[in-house]
Amino acid sequence: PDAPAERERTIAVAPASAPAASAPPAVAGREEAIPVKGVRKATASGMVRSAYTAPHVSVWTDVDATRTMELVKRLKASPDFADIKVSPLLIMARAVIWAVRRTPLIGAAWVDNEDGSAEIRVRNYVNLGIAAATPRGLLVPNIKDAQDLSLRDLARALEKLTLTAREGRTTPADQQGGTVTITNIGVFGMDAGTPIINPGESGIVAMGTIRQKPWVVDGEVRPRFVTTVSGSFDHRVIDGDGMSRFIADVASILEEPALLLD
DSSP states (O other), X not given: OOOGGGSEEXXXXXXXXXXXXXXXXXXXXXXXXXXXXXXXXXXXXXXXHHHHHSOEEEEEEEEEOHHHHHHXXXXXXXXGXXXXXXXXXXXXXHHHHHHHHHSGGGGOEEEEOXXXXXXXXXXXXXXXXXXXXETTEEEOOEETTGGGOOHHHHHHHHHHHHHHHHXXXXXXXXXXSOOEEEEOGGGGTOOOOOOOOOTTOSEEEEEOOOEEEEXXXXXXXXXXXXXXXXXXXXXXXOOHHHHHHHHHHHHHHHHOGGGGOO
C-alpha cells in the first residue's frame, strides 16, 4: 500500500467559475407536488452541481464478455465463493480498479480553493463507488481502499454494500470520499448511457446489460455474450486519450478476466 504521505498529490490549474442554476417551475392545477427533501434533495443538488461545473464527455465501446460470464459461472461453483454472491459486477469492479491504477487521473478530483486558485488532486488509492437505486432514492456508497482487496474480499464488500443500501442502513460516511463510480444500468435492461459524474469525482462507468449477440470471432460469426461499457468524465481533469485508454483497459479485462486473477 502507498505511504500516507504519498496517497495524494496536487496539480495547480487556473480558476474557473460555475453558472447559476435557474429556478424550477411552479406546480399548479391538477399536478401533484412531491416535496423535495432528504436523499432526493441531496441527489438533485449534487447532480446539478456536477452537470453545471464539470464539462462532461462520454465514450463507450462494445465488449465480448463471454469469458467474464464463464468466469462468473466458475466462481459460483467454487467452494471459496460458496457463501458470496458473484455477478459480472464483481469482474467489472476489479477491472475498473486495475484500469484506474493505470490512468490515475480517472480517480483524481478538481478542487477549487478559497483563494480563487484550483488544483487537480491525484489520489493514489481507489474508493470505489457503486450507484444503488433504493426506496429512499439514489445512493452512492463506496468501498474504501478497494485496490487492497482480494477478489473474494471485493465480492464480500460489494455484497455488504448492496445489502446495506437496500435495507436503508447506508450512512453519510459510507458515501464520502469516493474516487470513481460504477453504475450498473444493465440490471434495468439498458445497454449504455451517459451518466452524470458523482460530485467530488472525475469519472463514472456504466455497465450495460449482457446479451447474447452475433459476434465475429476468427472470421466466423458466433453467438457471444456482449455488453457495452460507457463512461462520463470531467474534461477539466482528463483528456480524450486518458478516457479512451481507461475504457479500453476495462474492456480488455472483461474480454480476458484471467489477466487479473494472479
